Amino acid sequence: MFRTALRNVLAHKARLLMTVLAVMLGVAFVSGTLVFTNTISEAYQKSSAKGFDQVDVAVTAKSEADKGNTIGKSHELTQTLLDKSAEVPGAANAIGVVSGFTAIADKDGKLIGGGFQSQGGNYYGAKDPRYPLAEGAAPHGANEVAIDSETAKRAGYKVGDTVRISVDGPVLRPVVTGIFTTDDGNVAAGGSLALFDTATAQKLFGKPGTYDEIDVKAASGTSQTALQAALEKALPAHLVETETGKELADNQAELISSSMSGLKQGLLVFAGIALFVGTFIIANTFTMLVAQRTKELALLRAVGASRRQVTRSVLVEAFVVGLIAAVTGLVAGIGIGAGLRSLMGALGATVPDGPLVITPGTVGTALAVGVLITMLAAWLPGRRAAKIPPVAAMSSVHAKATTKSLVLRNTLGALFSGAGVAVILAATTMDGSDGQAPMGMGAVLLIIGVFILTPLLSRPLIAAAAPALRVFGVSGKLARQNSVRNPRRTAATASALMIGLTLITGMTVMAGSLQKSIDKMASAAVKADYVVSMANGNELSPDVEKKLAKVDGVTAVSPLRNAASRIEGETEYLTGVNGSAIGKLTDLKVDSGTFEVGGNRVVVDQDTAKSRGWKAGSAFAVHYEDGKAQQLTVAGVYEGNELISGIMVDSATLTPHLSDVSDMQVMLKTSDGTSDATKDRLEKALGSNPAIKVQDKKDLSESIAQMFTLMLNMLYGLLAMAVIVAVLGVINTLAMSVFERSQEIGMLRAIGLDRKGIKRMVRLESLVISLFGGVLGIGLGVFFGWAAGELLGTKMATYELVLPWARMAVFLLLAATVGILAALWPARRAARMNMLAAIKAE
Numbered sequence: 001m002f003r004t005a006l007r008n009v010l011a012h013k014a015r016l017l018m019t020v021l022a023v024m025l026g027v028a029f030v031s032g033t034l035v036f037t038n039t040i041s042e043a044y045q046k047s048s049a050k051g052f053d054q055v056d057v058a059v060t061a062k063s064e065a066d067k068g069n070t071i072g073k074s075h076e077l078t079q080t081l082l083d084k085s086a087e088v089p090g091a092a093n094a095i096g097v098v099s100g101f102t103a104i105a106d107k108d109g110k111l112i113g114g115g116f117q118s119q120g121g122n123y124y125g126a127k128d129p130r131y132p133l134a135e136g137a138a139p140h141g142a143n144e145v146a147i148d149s150e151t152a153k154r155a156g157y158k159v160g161d162t163v164r165i166s167v168d169g170p171v172l173r174p175v176v177t178g179i180f181t182t183d184d185g186n187v188a189a190g191g192s193l194a195l196f197d198t199a200t201a202q203k204l205f206g207k208p209g210t211y212d213e214i215d216v217k218a219a220s221g222t223s224q225t226a227l228q229a230a231l232e233k234a235l236p237a238h239l240v241e242t243e244t245g246k247e248l249a250d251n252q253a254e255l256i257s258s259s260m261s262g263l264k265q266g267l268l269v270f271a272g273i274a275l276f277v278g279t280f281i282i283a284n285t286f287t288m289l290v291a292q293r294t295k296e297l298a299l300l301r302a303v304g305a306s307r308r309q310v311t312r313s314v315l316v317e318a319f320v321v322g323l324i325a326a327v328t329g330l331v332a333g334i335g336i337g338a339g340l341r342s343l344m345g346a347l348g349a350t351v352p353d354g355p356l357v358i359t360p361g362t363v364g365t366a367l368a369v370g371v372l373i374t375m376l377a378a379w380l381p382g383r384r385a386a387k388i389p390p391v392a393a394m395s396s397v398h399a400k401a402t403t404k405s406l407v408l409r410n411t412l413g414a415l416f417s418g419a420g421v422a423v424i425l426a427a428t429t430m431d432g433s434d435g436q437a438p439m440g441m442g443a444v445l446l447i448i449g450v451f452i453l454t455p456l457l458s459r460p461l462i463a464a465a466a467p468a469l470r471v472f473g474v475s476g477k478l479a480r481q482n483s484v485r486n487p488r489r490t491a492a493t494a495s496a497l498m499i500g501l502t503l504i505t506g507m508t509v510m511a512g513s514l515q516k517s518i519d520k521m522a523s524a525a526v527k528a529d530y531v532v533s534m535a536n537g538n539e540l541s542p543d544v545e546k547k548l549a550k551v552d553g554v555t556a557v558s559p560l561r562n563a564a565s566r567i568e569g570e571t572e573y574l575t576g577v578n579g580s581a582i583g584k585l586t587d588l589k590v591d592s593g594t595f596e597v598g599g600n601r602v603v604v605d606q607d608t609a610k611s612r613g614w615k616a617g618s619a620f621a622v623h624y625e626d627g628k629a630q631q632l633t634v635a636g637v638y639e640g641n642e643l644i645s646g647i648m649v650d651s652a653t654l655t656p657h658l659s660d661v662s663d664m665q666v667m668l669k670t671s672d673g674t675s676d677a678t679k680d681r682l683e684k685a686l687g688s689n690p691a692i693k694v695q696d697k698k699d700l701s702e703s704i705a706q707m708f709t710l711m712l713n714m715l716y717g718l719l720a721m722a723v724i725v726a727v728l729g730v731i732n733t734l735a736m737s738v739f740e741r742s743q744e745i746g747m748l749r750a751i752g753l754d755r756k757g758i759k760r761m762v763r764l765e766s767l768v769i770s771l772f773g774g775v776l777g778i779g780l781g782v783f784f785g786w787a788a789g790e791l792l793g794t795k796m797a798t799y800e801l802v803l804p805w806a807r808m809a810v811f812l813l814l815a816a817t818v819g820i821l822a823a824l825w826p827a828r829r830a831a832r833m834n835m836l837a838a839i840k841a842e
Contacts, residue, residue, distance in 0.1 A: 020325045023370050025724060027329025028336055031366040033268055035337025035358055043354035045253040052252075053183070054095070054130045055245040056224045057231055059085055059214040062241055071566055071625045075239045077211040085214050088230045090222035095130070097213040098122040100205035101538045102194045103691030104147065105164040106155040111535060111690040117191025118536065118691075119184075120167065122201035129217075131195060135159050136178035142200050146178035151192040164690070165194060167204045168662065169534070169541035171687030206660050307386035314382030318375045326370025333366060334358060406455075413452030420446025424783075428790035435791045443784055447499065450780065454491030454498075459484050461772055472764060475757045478748075479764035482741075483772075493730055494773030497818060500723045501774055501811055504716065505781020506788070512802040513789050519701050520800065521641050528556075528585040528667035529674050530682060531700065535691050539662035544686065551685045553670045553678065556581040559663040561651055566623040567612075572647065574622070579650035585667045586644060592616040593636030602632050603648045605640030624657035674698075723818065730822035734766055738830045745830055746839035755831040762830050766823035767816060774815025778808050 061075040077096070086094035102120025104112045111118065123131060123138050123146055131146070136159035139146050145165065147157060157163060157176055165172045180195070187193050195201075202208050218227045224244040231242050243251075300310060338356055423442030427435035450457075462483050469476030483490055532548065534540055542559070549557045561576030579597035588595065593616025595603055604614060614620065618634045632649070640646070655661055672678050674696040682694050695703065738745065745758060753761075786801055793799035 020321055020328070023322060023325035023374055024329040024332060026373070027326050027366050027370040028332035030268065030369055031330045031333025031362055032336030032340065033333075034362040034365060035334055035356065036340040038357040038359055038362065039337060039341060039354065041257055042357050045257070046354060052245045052249045054217060055215040055248060056218040056222075057216045057228045057245065058243050058248055059216065059231060059235065059240050060212075060243070062239060071564055071571070071623070071627075073625075077214055077240070079209065081235060081240065082211060082214050084234055085216050085231060088216070088227070088234045090219055090227045090230050092217045092219040093129075094217070095124045095128070095215045096122070096198065096211035097124075097215055098198065098201040098205055098207055099212055100167065100201075101534075101536065102192075102204075103166045103535070103689075104151060104155070104192045104194055105166075105690040107157075109164070109688055109690055112151055112155055112192045119191060120165075120194045120196065120201065120204070122198040123178075123180075123195040124198055128195075130215075131180040131182055133178050133180050136176070139174075139177050139195060139197050139200075141197065142203075143174045144177045144197070145174040146180055146195040147176055148184070148187050148193040149179050149181050150187050152176075152179045164687075166687075166689050166691040167541075168539060169544040169686070169689065169692060170547075171689050310386040311379075311382040314378055315375055318378030318382075319371060322371035322374030323367070325374065326367045329370055330363060330366040333362075409452055410456050413449050413456065415449070416445050416452060417449030420444070420449050424787045428787050430791070439787060439791060442787075446783075447502070447780070450498075450776065451491070451495050454495055454776070455487035457776070458487045458490050458494070458772060461775065462490075462768055465768055465771070469764060469768070472760060474753060475760040476764055478761045479768060482761070482765045483768045490769055490772070494769050494776065497723070497730075497770060497773035497815060498777040498780070501777025501815065502780040502784065505778045505808060505811060506784040507781075508804050508807050509782055509785025509802070510788055512804045512807075513785070513800060514792070515701075516802045517799045518642075521643055525586060525588055525641055525643055526667070526697065527587045527669065529669050530667070530679070530694055530696055532666040532668070532682070532686075532692060532694050533664070535693050539664060540666060540692075542661045542663060544692070545663060545666045547685050548666060548668055548682065551682060553672050553681070555669050555671050556584040557666060557668040558582050558585055559651060560665045560667065561654065561658075561661070561663050563654055563658055564625055567620060572608075572622075574649045574654060575646045576651035576654035577648050579652070581669075582648065584669055588638040588640075588644060591637045591639060593634065595638060596635040597648050598650045599653060600630065600632050601635040602650075603636045603638055604634050605638055605645040605647075607640060607645070608647060609634070609637045624654070625659065626657045628657055723814070727818050727822050730766055730770060730818065731825060734762060734823055734826035735829065738762065738826050738833075742833065743839055745833055746835040746837070749833075749835035750839065758831045759827040762827035763820060763823040766826070767819040770815045770819030770822070771812070774812050777815075778811055782808075 059077065059081070061077050063074045079096075082094055082096045085091065099119060099121040101118060103118045106112050126138060128138070133146070134149050136146070145163065147163070152158070157179075159176055159179060161176050162173050163176055165174060174196075182193060184191075184193055196204060202210065216227060216231065218224060224246060228242050228244050235242075300313075305313075334356070341356075420442045423438050423445060427439035427442060429435075430438065462480060466480055469480050472479070532540070532544060540559075542561075545557060545559045548554060556578075558578035558581045559576065563574050563576060565572055565574050577597060579599075582597055583595055590603075591606060593603075597603055604612075609615065612620070614634050614637070616634055616636055619631055620634075621629055622632055623629045630653075668682075670678050679694055679696070683689075683692075686692055686694070693699075748758065749755075782803065789799055789801050
């Protein structure tokens with residue numbers, strides 16, 4: 001039986017090639033994802049580990065816990081603690097570390113690095129061992145800076161050049177006095193690092209006389225743990241905590257691995273979709289192969305082969321096919337992993353150097369996935385073939401499915417579909433995150449149910465295409481009949497395309513609806529002409545608001561200044577605003593009271609008021625971060641949203657209680673409204689700072705749209721894999737269908753249907769099957785998009801369902817294109833068939 005199975009594999013090389021390709025693509029995607037993420041993760045880990053070479057023990061400040069109405073304060077690492085750390089037995093030296101966001105502009109005024117990767121720090125002492133100088137000298141004073149060699153190379157800076165730098169808004173123009181090398185992971189990933197002398201760094205980052213961290217280097221012969229014990233003994237335990245360099249490196253490696261896991265899981269989901277689609281094709285292929293060899297298998301049974309042996313022979317074929325597909329998929333996946341890494345470089349994302357990582361786990365996963373998926377898909381056809389009595393098989397009595405099996409299938413399909421719809425509808429009535437898990441479960445049940453029901457659905461839906469097919473005469477009529485002749489085969493072929501289009505359509509509906517809702521929210525809630533913020537989401541200096549207020553034509557300006565407070569023993573964030581201007585910059589619906597902010601009068605959003613039991617006129621005590629208390633009165637309750645919510649307090653009331661004043665955003669209105677000239681004037685007032693964004697409503701909308709567009713394009717690219725697998729499935733089905741119908745095609749040729757008519761028949765059959773899968777996919781996608789929107793609508797009042805008719809038409813056209821392209825080779829093969837040889841074929 002083993003030799004027979006191997007002979008069958010070799011005898012059907014062309015037919016099994018498509019199956020090998022289907023499995024190979026899925027395995028290639030899985031192994032490519034693992035190779036890519038493991039390579040990037042290890043490169044970052046090794047790069048970050050180098051950054052801890054000068055750190056044997058790190059000392060950081062402890063933070064007090066919030067107690068009652070007192071906000072817990074962070075302790076400070078002072079010069080005294082630094083000196084004590086340096087004098088501890090076993091310490092070679094101690095370095096005080098100061099760091100914060102620092103944007104560096106290139107010579108064209110554009111930001112170098114990507115926002116959060118733009119860092120600044122201090123060059124400690126006359127010679128900092130962390131940053132060996134390649135050129136020039138260490139920075140001294142407020143007008144000097146040293147930059148990393150990679151940034152200098154990318155921007156073309158040299159020692160003596162003046163650079164434009166921003167820490168929290170205002171532009172600085174220091175001179176480059178030195179260029180240094182570093183193992184900093186952010187720099188290796190394409191970011192930038194600027195170093196000031198310690199006093200300047202402390203002033204710029206709002207930490208005068210204090211440090212973020214103290215890095216202690218052990219003397220020769222002293223271990224990290226011994227140094228840590230000595231430091232813990234010498235330093236006050238209630239003020240500081242310590243960590244060894246090894247612990248820091250391990251934590252960083254875990255953090256990198258954790259951050260990569262999201263990307264890995266996302267890519268593996270799409271690999272799973274490709275394999276899921278491929279499973280239908282494999283099962284379909286083996287079902288047809290077994291059907292074509294029914295008499296051969298019956299003969300084997302007649303000469304003594306057991307049912308188990310017949311099933312085993314089919315599984316051996318599947319094992320050989322799966323093994324070939326897994327090995328070729330693994331090789332292709334290694335190429336995909338290397339290609340993705342190169343693509344990141346081409347897109348401007350710098351990745352640390354390192355070898356391509358191919359772990360035993362990757363190899364094992366690729367082989368296991370390829371072999372197991374193929375054998376699992378082949379098991380049912382093999383088992384079905386083994387159960388056919390030899391006499392019945394030889395006389396083809398088994399050809400049609402029994403009424404009992406069809407009733408059972410349709411009943412199961414209806415139950416799964418009904419349960420899926422019921423669970424999804426129930427989930428739409430739940431609150432936000434509570435409904436996510438039920439909706440996911442309902443979606444899986446519904447997809448399984450529709451897949452089971454697809455043979456039943458194929459007849460009425462394909463029959464609907466009959467009027468259009470009549471235009472093509474006999475070829476069209478035959479195509480329709482061929483499409484519904486074997487509903488199970490048609491269903492398995494169409495389902496592969498259906499799943500891909502379901503996901504694509506659902507995501508497109510969601511993205512379009514969210515975009516519309518956010519646009520609607522912005523236009524309804526914000527009357528400001530411009531919103532100013534940092535490019536990386538960091539906080540702005542209060543100087544930005546002052547500079548904008550002085551610009552000609554600015555009629556109203558207000559910061560959004562967040563600050564922690566304690567209300568009734570719980571932490572609550574206040575938003576400081578310009579009380580006299582905020583009403584001109586926002587248009588928030590007031591449920592009760594008046595929208596009045598000033599003195600001790602505040603406005604509160606609906607949700608906060610409800611949770612606290614407040615209404616217009618309610619009074620409450622607030623304890624600010626400096627410990628002082630004040631009685632505030634709720635002047636009005638407004639409808640908050642994702643853009644604006646919380647307790648709004650006049651900044652004049654809030655600011656005196658803050659030790660570090662900074663703004664998340666600044667909103668402003670101008671007498672001329674929005675225009676390129678006005679925007680240019682505002683940007684120039686801020687020093688044409690590359691780290692600051694000046695956005696009007698259109699810019700805000702486009703930035704949000706850009707995010708959704710990028711996400712969708714990534715999804716389209718990844719789901720293209722599933723569509724390619726679906727194309728292979730259609731080709732496979734048609735090729736085998738043509739083979740099965742050799743006699744029929746020969747007879748059609750003999751009674752007068754020419755080669756063009758045969759080609760047209762096969763192409764139309766492929767087109768109908770593909771469009772059937774496309775219609776099901778788009779229909780399910782719209783339903784899932786609507787349901788997810790209903791769930792989201794519980795949290796977003798402005799949510800509105802938007803059906804992307806143009807894109808759905810494109811998706812349907814894509815399904816038709818798949819059908820036409822997939823039919824090219826099978827149609828040509830059918831047309832070139834010798835009619836006499838075909839008529840005599842068994």
